Amino acid sequence: MVGDLKPLDPEILILRVIFFWLCIYVKIKNMKARFHALISGRVQGVAFRFFAEHVARMLGVTGWVRNLRDGRVEVVAEGEKEVLEEFLKELKRGPRLARVEEVEITWEDYRGEFLDFTIRF
Numbered sequence: 001m002v003g004d005l006k007p008l009d010p011e012i013l014i015l016r017v018i019f020f021w022l023c024i025y026v027k028i029k030n031m032k033a034r035f036h037a038l039i040s041g042r043v044q045g046v047a048f049r050f051f052a053e054h055v056a057r058m059l060g061v062t063g064w065v066r067n068l069r070d071g072r073v074e075v076v077a078e079g080e081k082e083v084l085e086e087f088l089k090e091l092k093r094g095p096r097l098a099r100v101e102e103v104e105i106t107w108e109d110y111r112g113e114f115l116d117f118t119i120r121f
Contacts, residue, residue, distance in 0.1 A: 032110035033081040034063075039073045039091060041101030048073050049119045051095035061087050062114035066121065077117070078110055 039048070044067050052065040052075060061084060063077035075091060077084055094100045 031080060032078065032112075033084055034076070034078045034108040034110050035084055035088070036106045036108060037075040037077070037088070037091065038068075038104040039075065039094075039100055039102070040071070040104075041094075042097075042099040043073045043094065044071055046097035047095050048098050051098070052091060053117055053119050055090045056087060056117035059083050059087050062117055064114070064118050064120045066119065078112070078114055 049065045049067065052073070055061075056063065056065075056077060059079070061077050061079040063075065065073060065075045068074055077087060079087070088103070088105065092100055092103055
């Protein structure tokens with residue numbers, strides 16, 4: 001019966017190869033992500049930026065954190081989606097003296113823009 005097998009048409013073979021690589025590309029692209037967060041509450045004067053930097057570096061997240069003039073803290077972070085979700089949980093908790101009231105988050109496409117996580121002044 002093995003002799004009865006027909007080879008695949010070249011068009012079907014090409015489509016299968018394209019589909020295979022497309023699936024790998026989508027999977028790789030979806031593994032990395034980026035978010036932009038605005039955090040409000042008692043988040044300035046309580047070492048929130050240093051807390052964010054410490055947690056980000058421990059988790060391997062890249063990006064930056066800064067205070068805004070309106071009393072909020074802004075964070076832009078990139079990394080593995082699951083790791084970013086863990087980082088976000090920590091940001092919602094904040095350091096001991098902080099009281100996070102709201103986190104506005106926008107998920108974005110990964111850009112690979114940062115080498116590390118820094119505090120911006």
